[in-house]
Amino acid sequence: MTWMITGGAGFIGSHVVKALTEGGERVVVLDDLSTGDPARLPAGVPLERGSVLDRELVDRVLREHEVRGIVHVAAKKQVAESVERPLHYYRENVTGLQTLLEAAAAAGVSRFLFSSSAAVYGMPDVDLVTEQTPCAPMSPYGETKLAGEWLVAAAGRAHGMATASLRYFNVAGAATAELGDPGIFNLVPMVFERLDQGRPPLVFGDDYPTPDGTCVRDYIHVEDIASAHVAAARRLVEDPAAALVLNIGRGEGVSVAEMVELIREVSGRTDAEAEVAPRRAGDPARVVASAELIRKELGWSARHDVRDMVASAWEGWRLRHPAPEH
Numbered sequence: 001m002t003w004m005i006t007g008g009a010g011f012i013g014s015h016v017v018k019a020l021t022e023g024g025e026r027v028v029v030l031d032d033l034s035t036g037d038p039a040r041l042p043a044g045v046p047l048e049r050g051s052v053l054d055r056e057l058v059d060r061v062l063r064e065h066e067v068r069g070i071v072h073v074a075a076k077k078q079v080a081e082s083v084e085r086p087l088h089y090y091r092e093n094v095t096g097l098q099t100l101l102e103a104a105a106a107a108g109v110s111r112f113l114f115s116s117s118a119a120v121y122g123m124p125d126v127d128l129v130t131e132q133t134p135c136a137p138m139s140p141y142g143e144t145k146l147a148g149e150w151l152v153a154a155a156g157r158a159h160g161m162a163t164a165s166l167r168y169f170n171v172a173g174a175a176t177a178e179l180g181d182p183g184i185f186n187l188v189p190m191v192f193e194r195l196d197q198g199r200p201p202l203v204f205g206d207d208y209p210t211p212d213g214t215c216v217r218d219y220i221h222v223e224d225i226a227s228a229h230v231a232a233a234r235r236l237v238e239d240p241a242a243a244l245v246l247n248i249g250r251g252e253g254v255s256v257a258e259m260v261e262l263i264r265e266v267s268g269r270t271d272a273e274a275e276v277a278p279r280r281a282g283d284p285a286r287v288v289a290s291a292e293l294i295r296k297e298l299g300w301s302a303r304h305d306v307r308d309m310v311a312s313a314w315e316g317w318r319l320r321h322p323a324p325e326h
Contacts, residue, residue, distance in 0.1 A: 002026040003233065004067040006052055006100065007074030008045075009036030011181045012115070012168075012222060016071060017045060018175060019226035020233065028065040030058070031074065040179055052096040058103040069111035069236065070104055071229060072097065075144075078185060079119065082141035093144035097151055105159040111236040112152055113229065114165040118218075118247070120146040121167075123284035130290040131167075131245050138282050149245060156243055162236040164244040166228060169289050173221040173309035180316015181222075188310060191260055192317045195269045201260045205279035208286075214256040216286040218249040221304035221312075231298040249289025250302045259306070266310045 003020060007013040008029030013036065020027050021042050029041060032051045041047060046065070050057040052074055061067065075093050076082065082089040097114075104112060119142035120135045137143045149165040156163035172188045174180040184193050191201040206213040228248045236242050260274050295301050 001068040001237070002028055002065050003069045003071055004028050004030055004061060004065065005071045005073060006030045007036065007072075009033060009038055009040050009047065010073065011179070011183065012171060012225060013073040014040035014179055015175055015222045015226040016073060016229045017041060018179070019223075019230045020071075021045060023230050025233070028061065028067065030061055035183070037182075052100045053091070055099050055103055058100060059107065062103060062107040062109065067107070068109060069113070069233060070100065070109055071113045071115070071233065072100060073115045075115065077117075077141060079139045079141050082139050082144070086140035089140045089144050093141075094147050094151070097148050101151060101155040104161070105155060110161055110240065111233070112156065112161045112163045113232055113236060114148055114152045114163070116149055116165045116167045116245075117142065117145045118167050118169045118249075118287060118289065120149065121287070123282070124287065127286070128251065128288055128290040129247065131247060131293050153243060153245075160240070162240050162242040164232045164236060164242060164246065166232060167245070167247045168225055169218040169220050169247070169249040169287070171222050171225055172219050173223065173304065173312045174316040175223045175226070175312070177312075177315040177319040180313060180319065182320065187256065187259060188263060188313050189317060191263045192267070192314065192321070195263075195267055195272055196321060200272055200275040201263070202277045203256050203260060203274045204277050204283060206257070206276045207279075210255060210285055212255050212257045215283055216253040216255045216288060218252065218288040219254055219259070219306055219309055220249050220302060221309045224248070224302040224304055227303070228294065228298070228300050231300040235298055244297060246294040246297060247289040247291060248294065249291050251289055251291040253286060253288040254306055259310075262306060262310050263314075266307070266314050
């Protein structure tokens with residue numbers, strides 16, 4: 001069978017493509033290349049350029065490549081931008097998904113794997129976030145992901161699709177330097193950028209009710225994200241009645257201060273002391289996944305630790321941003 005990976009030329013999508021192809025699966029990529037890069041794809045993987053909103057294109061790709069499973073990674077994903085452009089985010093993330101599911105149902109696609117997000121939880125006041133923790137998203141981005149989960153589950157029930165929604169926590173790292181994250185939206189690349197500029201890393205708030213006063217998060221290596229997709233895809237093949245919603249995390253919290261210290265160490269910039277800035281609105285003190293259900297359902301657990309994430313991310317950063325002259 002062939003899997004269609006939407007957004008497969010992007011940061012996370014390209015890692016999913018790599019893991020699936022190395023696992024012996026046939027893959028076709030659908031990507032509008034708004035943030036993706038064809039150079040990220042393995043040799044021989046066909047790329048169809050376009051949007052999931054283009055029903056005619058989606059119908060053709062499903063038909064011509066005899067697609068029987070879809071991994072939907074493509075999405076707009078910047079929280080702040082979603083607040084400024086909610087209609088755009090709902091169109092891209094929800095209407096786009098609806099269009100894709102309609103095409104999948106019409107084509108008889110029987111397996112659908114959706115990339116969701118821990119953003120569906122909002123600010124959970126719990127030590128470990130389980131899949132039963134109430135969802136209360138705090139941004140249009142998080143809302144679109146939760147609505148997406150509902151759409152996927154409903155379509156699965158109505159059309160006999162095996163489905164899974166995977167809720168990512170804080171993604172970092174890279175399988176190879178060439179596949180490193182090109183964006184500067186998350187903590188690790190933001191600290192890298194500050195260090196290269198000769199500016200102190202920023203820590204937003206040091207007065208949270210946590211051991212060192214900074215926010216605590218569950219960081220997960222993008223290679224582990226990809227391996228979870230492979231495990232989920234295989235489960236959908238084996239179990240036509242699957243209807244899964246699973247966290248992807250390590251189940252371990254790391255504070256922002258600890259992460260910044262590790263980045264300084266890995267980068268060799270131990271002279272760069274962090275600067276404390278005011279809290280950002282909407283930042284919860286602690287968001288750490290329970291990884292028990294995915295271990296039980298898929299036999300999957302994360303293999304990489306935080307040092308692996310930072311070291312591989314640093315190699316990718318240096319490939320794209322050669323060391324500056326000081």
